[in-house]
Amino acid sequence: MKNRLFKLGIYLFLGIGILGTTFTSCSSDDNSVSNIAVEKGNYESLTKQELVIDPQIKNANALYTWFDHTSNIVISKEEVLKHTFDKPGQYRLSLKVQNNNQVEMFMYNVVVKKSVDYNYVTLDLSTFDLSKGVNAQGGKIWEKTYIDKTLLNHQIFTFSHTSEYPATWDGFTVSNVKDNKNYNESGSAGFIENQWGAMPKGGIKGEGSPFIIGYWAYYGKDWQATKGVFEENKYANWVKIGDGKDSYKAVNISIANHPWPYYGILYGDSFARKFKKGDYFKIMIYGVDKENKIKATPVTHYLADFRGDKLVMSTDWSKIDLSSLGEVSYLVFQMETTDAGDYGPNTAVYFCMDALTVDKIE
Numbered sequence: 001m002k003n004r005l006f007k008l009g010i011y012l013f014l015g016i017g018i019l020g021t022t023f024t025s026c027s028s029d030d031n032s033v034s035n036i037a038v039e040k041g042n043y044e045s046l047t048k049q050e051l052v053i054d055p056q057i058k059n060a061n062a063l064y065t066w067f068d069h070t071s072n073i074v075i076s077k078e079e080v081l082k083h084t085f086d087k088p089g090q091y092r093l094s095l096k097v098q099n100n101n102q103v104e105m106f107m108y109n110v111v112v113k114k115s116v117d118y119n120y121v122t123l124d125l126s127t128f129d130l131s132k133g134v135n136a137q138g139g140k141i142w143e144k145t146y147i148d149k150t151l152l153n154h155q156i157f158t159f160s161h162t163s164e165y166p167a168t169w170d171g172f173t174v175s176n177v178k179d180n181k182n183y184n185e186s187g188s189a190g191f192i193e194n195q196w197g198a199m200p201k202g203g204i205k206g207e208g209s210p211f212i213i214g215y216w217a218y219y220g221k222d223w224q225a226t227k228g229v230f231e232e233n234k235y236a237n238w239v240k241i242g243d244g245k246d247s248y249k250a251v252n253i254s255i256a257n258h259p260w261p262y263y264g265i266l267y268g269d270s271f272a273r274k275f276k277k278g279d280y281f282k283i284m285i286y287g288v289d290k291e292n293k294i295k296a297t298p299v300t301h302y303l304a305d306f307r308g309d310k311l312v313m314s315t316d317w318s319k320i321d322l323s324s325l326g327e328v329s330y331l332v333f334q335m336e337t338t339d340a341g342d343y344g345p346n347t348a349v350y351f352c353m354d355a356l357t358v359d360k361i362e
Contacts (some may be wrong), residue, residue, distance in 0.1 A: 139177035170217030287325030
């Protein structure tokens with residue numbers, strides 16, 4: 001039955017009426033039509049990877065139509081097929097080559113396997129709605145930045161956020177501000193009113209694209225947390241992954257410098273001193289397992305590093321490998337600076353993040 005239906009599909013694809021029609025093979029007669037489908041072999045591909053099939057026909061006057069009989073759709077009208085399959089499986093493709101009334105048919109079998117990143121879920125802030133956001137620094141920030149008891153949610157990710165006192169917040173918020181000026185300079189309004197930028201002037205998708213700002217409120221939470229046990233209300237900066245029904249492995253994240261600590265490290269400010277040899281400013285990313293236990297070894301990234309002969313501090317996004325954290329239900333972010341006193345860091349404990357990627361475990 002399936003074979004008959006497939007043959008029927010071929011005939012319809014060729015545009016040939018079945019009843020009252022006699023099929024002939026290719027000949028020197030220009031008006032002849034071929035119903036003989038020539039098998040052209042097997043191909044392999046991966047999801048999200050472009051498959052290229054060159055039939056080597058080189059007929060400039062011909063019309064080419066590639067048809068996917070598995071999905072029943074035309075996928076190309078070019079001579080050389082360039083196509084990406086989103087789902088794994090076995091695909092039966094045909095190529096119709098028509099030159100006036102002469103038609104040739106070629107058949108291809110394609111096996112599509114899962115790519116390594118098939119089950120990846122990546123934070124995509126281009127779909128985050130900032131239309132109702134608060135105007136700030138020539139852009140907008142999340143409208144609930146200063147509203148307490150409101151978590152930041154997007155896709156499968158839930159970000160910590162609190163605003164316990166007027167005009168204060170901690171955890172995470174979203175911004176599309178492309179201003180990265182130094183507001184510590186004389187005559188400026190200061191960073192308290194201008195804390196919404198990133199040194200790259202936007203997210204990983206370019207200047208003015210949305211990104212996430214993290215502020216580490218160590219003084220209110222992390223210092224009193226029970227070591228090794230994760231509780232949402234005892235950590236300032238965390239991201240919950242999924243709703244608990246599925247499991248995920250950490251893959252990577254993009255991190256960038258925030259202007260406040262960047263310029264404070266370069267020149268000093270009213271709180272922080274200029275960095276000298278031996279100083280550093282780093283972020284540690286911990287994984288939390290299904291039993292809410294914080295994994296002992298974090299992934300560490302140096303936002304500023306003066307342990308060598310010169311200060312290393314980027315103004316661009318850095319892609320950080322998180323795969324060593326393995327399966328995680330949460331990520332917890334903490335910071336450390338050598339410019340600290342009895343009451344904690346003098347360096348402004350801000351950072352920027354984007355494109356957090358996890359791998360759904362089947």
